[in-house]
Amino acid sequence: MGFVSRGFVGRPEAREGTGLLPPGQYDIGDGFPVLSAGPTPRTALADWDFTISGEVDEPERLTWQEFQDLPHEDVTVDIHCVTKWSKFGTTWSGVSLDTLLDRVETSADYLSAFCDGGYTTNLPLEDVTGGSAWIVDRYDGEQLEAQHGGPARLLVPHLYFWKSAKWVRGVALSGVEEPGFWETLGYHIYGDPWREQRYAGD
Amino acid sequence: MTPESRRLDGNAAAGRLSDVFVFDATAARTRCGGCGMTAPLGVYHVYADAPGMVVRCPTCEAMVMRIAQTPGHTWLDMSGVAALDIST
Numbered sequence: 033m034g035f036v037s038r039g040f041v042g043r044p045e046a047r048e049g050t051g052l053l054p055p056g057q058y059d060i061g062d063g064f065p066v067l068s069a070g071p072t073p074r075t076a077l078a079d080w081d082f083t084i085s086g087e088v089d090e091p092e093r094l095t096w097q098e099f100q101d102l103p104h105e106d107v108t109v110d111i112h113c114v115t116k117w118s119k120f121g122t123t124w125s126g127v128s129l130d131t132l133l134d135r136v137e138t139s140a141d142y143l144s145a146f147c148d149g150g151y152t153t154n155l156p157l158e159d160v161t162g163g164s165a166w167i168v169d170r171y172d173g174e175q176l177e178a179q180h181g182g183p184a185r186l187l188v189p190h191l192y193f194w195k196s197a198k199w200v201r202g203v204a205l206s207g208v209e210e211p212g213f214w215e216t217l218g219y220h221i222y223g224d225p226w227r228e229q230r231y232a233g234d
Numbered sequence: 235m236t237p238e239s240r241r242l243d244g245n246a247a248a249g250r251l252s253d254v255f256v257f258d259a260t261a262a263r264t265r266c267g268g269c270g271m272t273a274p275l276g277v278y279h280v281y282a283d284a285p286g287m288v289v290r291c292p293t294c295e296a297m298v299m300r301i302a303q304t305p306g307h308t309w310l311d312m313s314g315v316a317a318l319d320i321s322t
Contacts, residue, residue: 068237069284071295114285150297179236194285214285217302218309231304 052110053118054225060117066179067115069213073148073178073199080183082132082167083202086144089137096183099167102127107166109189111196112225114214124187126168129160132203140205144212145186148199153212154221155188155195157205164190167200192223192230237281244278247287250301251275253308263319268296270316 053059077096084092094102104125112118144154159165165188169176176182181198188195194214215221220229228234244260251259260276271293278298279290286302286309298314 065283066235066237067284068240069281069286069288070237070290070297071241072237214302217286217300217311218304218307219285219302231307 052120054112055228056230057112057116057118057225060119063117064119064180065113065115065117067113068179068198069151070149075148075183075199075201077183081201082184084132084136084205085202086204086206087138087140088205092132092135094132099127099169099184102131104170105166107168107187107189109187111189111193114192114194114219114223114230118225123172124166124168125170126166126184126187128163129165129167129203130163132167133157133161136205138205140207142207142209143203143205144210145197145200145203147197148201151197151199151213152210153186153195153197154209154215155191156209156222159191160188164188190224192220192225194219195223237283240281240283242280242282244274244276244280244289246280246282247275247278247289247299247301250287250303250308253303254310257320257322259318261321264298265316265319266291266294266296266298267314267316268298269294272319275318 080096082094082099105128107124108121110120111122141157143157144152146152167184168187169184184200186197186200218232220231220234223229248260262275263272264275265272268291277292279292281288286300288297289299290297296314300311302309
């Protein structure tokens with residue numbers, strides 16, 4: 033497709049051909065492209081909160097300080113963007129979704145992440161639990177930059193990176209899957225890079 | 235480079251929209267469904283480096299249009315457009 037922005041030049045790296053690169057992807061090396069569907073939101077930390085809403089016994093709201101006080105985990109993972117770049121060994125720090133979702137009672141099977149700027153993405157609950165997803169606020173030892181989704185973004189590294197929503201402000205739990213921003217515009221509802229689920233019907 | 239510095243104007247969407255419309259969409263006077271501002275689509279803001287192309291109002295930044303091309307399909311969401319005035 034023709035929407036990849038200028039300067040995304042693939043180059044062969046050592047990991048290509050090792051089985052670590054999902055089909056159709058290339059190793060971008062040290063680069064970290066910024067793909068954005070709008071202006072960068074800049075929410076003051078004093079105004080930031082994270083809410084867990086929808087089909088829960090009692091909605092939960094955490095301020096920035098309350099979020100900071102939760103146990104953080106260091107995570108090193110490979111990430112795979114649907115525009116075909118992959119980046120290996122990225123290091124993040126954040127709060128596991130297990131820790132956050134333990135604060136509510138729910139019988140939901142899905143969640144929608146919602147974000148400053150209006151972006152949404154949908155995920156099965158089982159894909160964000162069991163140590164597979166985090167709300168991260170640090171990247172490479174530094175506070176997460178706004179252009180990469182700071183103050184906090186979702187990190188779901190086993191799915192295409194559009195699922196790792198930038199500027200996340202909460203999750204809404206539901207018994208039905210509600211397709212998100214790209215999932216309603218021709219992109220795959222689930223987005224597994226190893227099965228190359230880029231587009232609806234893949 | 236920030237997302238804002240990579241932002242394009244609506245003429246960048248001309249090629250994709252010519253897949254859909256028989257007229258030059260960039261000249262169509264377009265009313266934003268968010269704030270009601272009316273201007274040719276060519277002066278709207280386009281964010282083209284996401285998986286699809288996102289067109290936003292230059293006044294209120296509301297999303298007026300999304301365009302994505304997937305194999306064999308062009309997807310167009312115009313739910314943020316209140317009206318298009320096309321000169322004939």
